[in-house]
Amino acid sequence: MRLTPNALRVLALLYHDTEPHYGLSLSKTLSLGSGTLYPILDKLEDAGLLTGTWEDIDPHLAxxxxxRFYSLTGEGMRTFERERHALLATLQGGVPHA
Structure with a gap:
């Protein structure tokens, strides 16, 4: 899967932030509109890089x-680390190692 800069931003936030994030919190934190964010979340989830779980509440009481809270899977963490390593190597003028 080719990761766009915005998809990498989503992975980075979920990788580094210990707070759980749901769609609206991701949208506000990353300044991404829902028309941009939700297709990214769907693609990342379909690729097995993150998982989404619905909060268990009674909507009438709440x-x-x-x-829907999103978190990285193990593969999502490894993918972000690989992408970060490749970007740092490129910025330092080197060739990323696999």
Missing amino acids: GRRPR
Whole structure:
């Protein structure tokens, strides 16, 4: 899967942030509109790089719909680390090692 800069930003945030994130929090933190963010989340989830789980709440008691929280899978962590390593190597003028 080819990762766009915005997809890498999503992976980076989920990799480095210990707080759980749901769609709206990701959208606000990354300044990405829903029309950009949700297709990225769908593609990353389909590729097995992140997983989304629905919050277990009673919408009537909470006064809102359940949120879908996203977290990186092991493969998502490894992919981000690989991409970060390749980017750093490129910025330092080297060739990334596989």
